[in-house]
Amino acid sequence: MKDMDTNIPRTVPIQSATFTNEINSEIRRAAATGIYDIRGGGAKRKVPHFDDLLFLGASVSRYPLEGYRERCDTSVTLGTRFAKKPIELDIPITIAGMSFGALSGPAKEALGRGASMAGTSTTTGDGGMTPEERGHSTKLVYQYLPSRYGMNPNDLRKADAIEVVVGQGAKPGGGGMLLGQKISDRVAEMRTLPKGIDQRSACRHPDWTGPDDLEIKILELREITDWQVPIYVKVGATRPYYDTALAVKAGADVVVMDGMQGGTAATQDVFIEHVGLPTLSCIRPAVQALQDLGVHREVQLVISGGIRTGADVAKAMALGADAVAIGSAALIALGDNDPRWEAEYQKLGSTTGAYDDWHEGQCPAGITTQDPDLAARLDPVEAGRRLRNYLKVMTLEAQTIARACGHNHLHNLEPEDLCALTMEAAAMARVPLAGTDWYPGKAGF
Amino acid sequence: MQTYDVAENGLRGLNSTLQAQSKETNQTNWEVQNPKGSHAIAVGLDAPIEVTVKGSTGYYCAGMNQQATIKVEGSVGPGVAENMMSGTVVVEGDASQYAGATGHGGLLVIKGNASSRCGISMKGIDIVVHGNIGHMSAFMAQAGNLVVCGDAGDALGDSLYEAGLFVRGSVKSLGADCIEKEMRPEHLEVLKDLLERAGADAKPEEFKRYGSARQLYNFDIDNAAAY
Numbered sequence: 001m002k003d004m005d006t007n008i009p010r011t012v013p014i015q016s017a018t019f020t021n022e023i024n025s026e027i028r029r030a031a032a033t034g035i036y037d038i039r040g041g042g043a044k045r046k047v048p049h050f051d052d053l054l055f056l057g058a059s060v061s062r063y064p065l066e067g068y069r070e071r072c073d074t075s076v077t078l079g080t081r082f083a084k085k086p087i088e089l090d091i092p093i094t095i096a097g098m099s100f101g102a103l104s105g106p107a108k109e110a111l112g113r114g115a116s117m118a119g120t121s122t123t124t125g126d127g128g129m130t131p132e133e134r135g136h137s138t139k140l141v142y143q144y145l146p147s148r149y150g151m152n153p154n155d156l157r158k159a160d161a162i163e164v165v166v167g168q169g170a171k172p173g174g175g176g177m178l179l180g181q182k183i184s185d186r187v188a189e190m191r192t193l194p195k196g197i198d199q200r201s202a203c204r205h206p207d208w209t210g211p212d213d214l215e216i217k218i219l220e221l222r223e224i225t226d227w228q229v230p231i232y233v234k235v236g237a238t239r240p241y242y243d244t245a246l247a248v249k250a251g252a253d254v255v256v257m258d259g260m261q262g263g264t265a266a267t268q269d270v271f272i273e274h275v276g277l278p279t280l281s282c283i284r285p286a287v288q289a290l291q292d293l294g295v296h297r298e299v300q301l302v303i304s305g306g307i308r309t310g311a312d313v314a315k316a317m318a319l320g321a322d323a324v325a326i327g328s329a330a331l332i333a334l335g336d337n338d339p340r341w342e343a344e345y346q347k348l349g350s351t352t353g354a355y356d357d358w359h360e361g362q363c364p365a366g367i368t369t370q371d372p373d374l375a376a377r378l379d380p381v382e383a384g385r386r387l388r389n390y391l392k393v394m395t396l397e398a399q400t401i402a403r404a405c406g407h408n409h410l411h412n413l414e415p416e417d418l419c420a421l422t423m424e425a426a427a428m429a430r431v432p433l434a435g436t437d438w439y440p441g442k443a444g445f
Numbered sequence: 446m447q448t449y450d451v452a453e454n455g456l457r458g459l460n461s462t463l464q465a466q467s468k469e470t471n472q473t474n475w476e477v478q479n480p481k482g483s484h485a486i487a488v489g490l491d492a493p494i495e496v497t498v499k500g501s502t503g504y505y506c507a508g509m510n511q512q513a514t515i516k517v518e519g520s521v522g523p524g525v526a527e528n529m530m531s532g533t534v535v536v537e538g539d540a541s542q543y544a545g546a547t548g549h550g551g552l553l554v555i556k557g558n559a560s561s562r563c564g565i566s567m568k569g570i571d572i573v574v575h576g577n578i579g580h581m582s583a584f585m586a587q588a589g590n591l592v593v594c595g596d597a598g599d600a601l602g603d604s605l606y607e608a609g610l611f612v613r614g615s616v617k618s619l620g621a622d623c624i625e626k627e628m629r630p631e632h633l634e635v636l637k638d639l640l641e642r643a644g645a646d647a648k649p650e651e652f653k654r655y656g657s658a659r660q661l662y663n664f665d666i667d668n669a670a671a672y
Binding site for chain 2: 035147148151152153156180191192193194196197198200202206207208213216217219220223224225226227
C-alpha cells in the first residue's frame, strides 16, 4: 500500500449523518443474524419532551404559596364516572402495567410495596395476577389484554380497577412477545403455554373490534364486577383526540394515554422507534376531546411515557392530565441499569444506562428475568423502599413547582403556567414560545 | 323453577341475581324470559345452577361462566361463553363470531353453525359444533379441543399451540403451522366423550385430527414467510 503524502492537506474523515455508527452497526448485526433487533424499553431517539417546557412561576400578577407552610394537595380520585368504588390515591403518580414474566417475582413485589407505601396503585400486565402482587398492592389495577393470559373472573373481582389495554406507546398496533428464555415453568403455567417457546401476545382483542364492540365489552366487564370498580381504557398515543373521544363513548371511566417513550418488555426496535407519538404531543388533543365532550375531570386522563421527575408530573398535569403513570423510571428506582452491575453489563455487550436486552432474561439487577439466582439479587423490601422514596421525591418536586405557581393542589396547574423552549414543543403543547404570546397554530400567528 | 323477565326487570337485576346464587342454593333452575338480543346475559355466574334463556341473545352471553349450565333456546351473538372457566353452555341455534374465545375450561356446545374465529385463543375449553365453523377458527388456540361435525372454513388453526382440532367434514384450508395429524386411540377416546356429552350424532372414526406442527414455536428467519 502506498503511503499517504503528508505534504498534501486532506479533509478530515467525515462520518455520515445518515449512515451513523449506530446505523451501520445495526446493518451489520442484521446481515449477520437475519432477524430484526428486539429489545425492551421505550423510544431512545430524541423527541420533543417535557424538558422543552418551562414553568413561569409567580410574578406581580400571581402570588406563590409558602413552600413550608401552605398546603398543596396531591390526592386524586380515578373512576368517578360510573364505578361504585373509585380509586382514591394520595399522589397522582401510578405504576404502569408490567407483567410477571417480563419482570421477576421480587420486582413485582417491590413495585407493590413501593406503590402502597407511597399511597398509589400498581398494575398487573400480560400473564395475569399473582397472589404476591395482589398481596403487596393496596390498590391494584388488573390489565385486560388481548392475549387474556391468566385471565379469570375471580382475579377480575379482586382488582381495584380494570384496565382494558388497546395499545401501548412503545408499540401501538403491535402485540407483545416474551421469548423462550423467560418462559419458566410458572410463567408457562400461568399463560397455558409450553415451556420455552417464544410467546406471542396478540395485537388486538380476540372478541371485539372497534369502539361499538368496546362499549359492549365494557358493559360485560361491569356486569361481571357489579359496576364496582373503575374501567380504564389504555391506548398507545397515535390519534389522541379520536381515541380519547371513542374511549369516552365506549364508557371508560379513565383514559390512559401512553406516548412512544413508554417502555415495553420486548418488541422490535424498529417498532419502538418509528411508530407512535411523543408523549408531549398527545396530551392537549386528549384533553381537548374530553373538554369537547364535557367530561374533562369527570373522565380522568392518565398520561405515561417518559415521566421521570416531579417537573414532568407537574407539566403533564398543567397540560390537563389528572395523573401520570411510570414504568421505566420505577424500574430504575428499583435498581435497573445501576452502575453497580457495570461489569456484568459489559459482559452482555452493553453498559449502564443502555442495557435494554430485557427479553433475554439475563438482567444483572434481577428485575427483567425469571432466572431464580438473578432474581434473588433484588431485595423486594429494600427495592420497594427505594421506589417509595422516589415517588415521594417526585411528589415533593411537583408540589414545589405548583406552590411556586400559586396553586394549592396539583390539579390546579394549568397551561398558562407554562411556556415552551422550542417551536416544536410550543406547537405540541399549545403553550407560547418563551417570551412570546403565540404558538404555531394559534390564530394570528 | 325461578323466572326472570329481562325486558321487564333489566339486565343488571338478572346478572346480580344469578351471580348471587351460592353453591348451596336451592334455586337451581332459572328461566330467563324475553332476552330480545340483549348483551351480557348471564355473565360471571359461579354456582352449579341451570339457566335456560328463552330466546336469542347479543354479545357475550354466558361470558366467564363458572360451574353453571346455561342453555340458550335461540341463537347467540359474538363471544358466547368467552373466557369460560367451567360449566356447560349449550346453544340450540347458531353462534356469531368468537364463540368460546379464550375459554379456559368447561364445555360449549353449538347445535347450529358457528361463525368465524370460533375458539380463538382457547385455553382449555372444549367446544363442539354440530354444524360448520367459519374462517380463522382456533387462531392461536392454546389448549382444549374444538370438535366440528360439519365443515371448517379457511385458515383453520392458524398459529396453533397445543389445542386439539377434530373436523368431520372438509377443511377449506389450514392456517400457518396447522397440520393433519394421526388419530390415535387416545384421541378417539377424547372425541367419543365430547360427542356424547354434546349430544352429537357422529362417530369418532369419521373425524380427522389437526394440530400444531410446532415449527413456529421459536422464531426462525427461514420461516419468515409463514408469519
